[in-house]
Amino acid sequence: RAFNFNAGPAALPLEVLERAQAEFVDYRNTGMSIMEMSHRGAVYEAVHNEAQERLLSLLGNPSGYKVLFIQGGASTQFAMIPMNFLGQGHAANYVMTGSWADKALKEAKLIGETHVAASSEESKYMSLPKLADIQLSDNAAYLHLTSNETIEGTQFKDFPDTGAVPLICDMSSDILSRPFDLRRFGMVYAGAQKNLGPSGVAVVIVREDLITDSPKHLPTMLRYNTYLKNNSLYNTPPSFGIYMINEVLKWIEEKGGLAGVQDMNRKKAALIYDAIDNSGGFYRGCVNPDSRSDMNITFRLETEELEKEFVKASEKEGFVGLKGHRSVGGLRASVYNAVPYESCKALVDFMEHFKNNR
Numbered sequence: 561r562a563f564n565f566n567a568g569p570a571a572l573p574l575e576v577l578e579r580a581q582a583e584f585v586d587y588r589n590t591g592m593s594i595m596e597m598s599h600r601g602a603v604y605e606a607v608h609n610e611a612q613e614r615l616l617s618l619l620g621n622p623s624g625y626k627v628l629f630i631q632g633g634a635s636t637q638f639a640m641i642p643m644n645f646l647g648q649g650h651a652a653n654y655v656m657t658g659s660w661a662d663k664a665l666k667e668a669k670l671i672g673e674t675h676v677a678a679s680s681e682e683s684k685y686m687s688l689p690k691l692a693d694i695q696l697s698d699n700a701a702y703l704h705l706t707s708n709e710t711i712e713g714t715q716f717k718d719f720p721d722t723g724a725v726p727l728i729c730d731m732s733s734d735i736l737s738r739p740f741d742l743r744r745f746g747m748v749y750a751g752a753q754k755n756l757g758p759s760g761v762a763v764v765i766v767r768e769d770l771i772t773d774s775p776k777h778l779p780t781m782l783r784y785n786t787y788l789k790n791n792s793l794y795n796t797p798p799s800f801g802i803y804m805i806n807e808v809l810k811w812i813e814e815k816g817g818l819a820g821v822q823d824m825n826r827k828k829a830a831l832i833y834d835a836i837d838n839s840g841g842f843y844r845g846c847v848n849p850d851s852r853s854d855m856n857i858t859f860r861l862e863t864e865e866l867e868k869e870f871v872k873a874s875e876k877e878g879f880v881g882l883k884g885h886r887s888v889g890g891l892r893a894s895v896y897n898a899v900p901y902e903s904c905k906a907l908v909d910f911m912e913h914f915k916n917n918r
């Protein structure tokens with residue numbers, strides 16, 4: 561297997577892929593693959609419901625929350641959120657932390673009034689705003705936050721208290737990488753393709769009372785209420801993706817739940833950040849240490865030439881995905897839940913070797 565540091569779609573746990581492979585053609589003696597089955601049948605519905613229950617169970621089963629499966633990735637959520645939650649006379653509040661927060665805000669601007677509640681643009685998004693500096697507008701419909709900026713490599717370690725204003729969080733690149741208190745959020749969402757499963761489905765965990773009604777003028781598929789009323793089975797769901805999510809959730813349970821994966825993730829990230837910090841300036845972390853992400857580790861070398869050489873040499877050694885996002889350049893190691901510690905160890909050995917052979 562490659563040492564896969566892709567930012568997304570990203571590595572899946574090998575055990576999950578192997579289990580899915582074993583039942584790929586004949587799902588539990590049904591004579592069919594799960595992806596060939598009717599989404600109205602008992603076999604698929606059991607998987608669908610199990611995935612929802614497992615997810616809530618990993619989050620401690622707080623009451624009043626529902627799990628929805630929606631197609632169109634996290635990017636469709638950028639639009640659905642203001643469409644469903646931003647009423648006349650209110651402003652959608654956003655914390656501006658980088659590339660993904662910016663995309664979310666741009667969609668809200670298409671729908672109605674917006675307000676930037678805090679921004680770290682001044683630092684070129686290399687450090688996160690302080691929670692105490694987040695200023696909601698008086699007419700805030702909700703506050704939107706990006707817990708982990710995949711491109712810049714920042715991650716909130718804590719979340720603001722927004723009182724009665726629903727806190728909505730894009731957790732696409734760090735969902736289920738650590739425990740968090742769902743009760744502090746009105747809604748949490750993520751494209752599946754980093755920590756949850758294959759691309760093609762976004763997972764939305766939302767307080768039911770926020771979506772018991774949706775604006776009547778919205779198209780059916782863009783109303784959260786449609787997914788709530790029909791248990792995300794209004795139309796044909798991305799059934800294979802949801803099956804894979806259920807398998808990934810089982811794997812997380814086996815790893816000791818969210819505390820277990822957090823422990824692994826901290827060790828992996830510390831290993832790589834230490835290699836950067838102890839390189840005598842050869843490697844330079846991009847992000848202010850207090851805002852660093854445990855999921856996406858961004859770093860640079862002295863010149864772009866040297867970075868190109870690094871990527872080329874790494875690919876020869878079986879590493880994948882270490883080139884930074886095209887919009888910011890540099891280097892990035894994405895170390896989601898499924899990236900084994902051994903891959904991180906191989907990376908720091910490679911970094912050391914590359915440095916010493918310059």
Ligand code: PLP
Pocket residue numbers: 568632633634635636660706708709710711730731732733751752
């Ligand atoms: N939000 C974050 C933080 C992301 O990292 C990404 C994708 O990389 C997205 C949103 C967009 O997700 P999708 O491609 O599922 O629309």
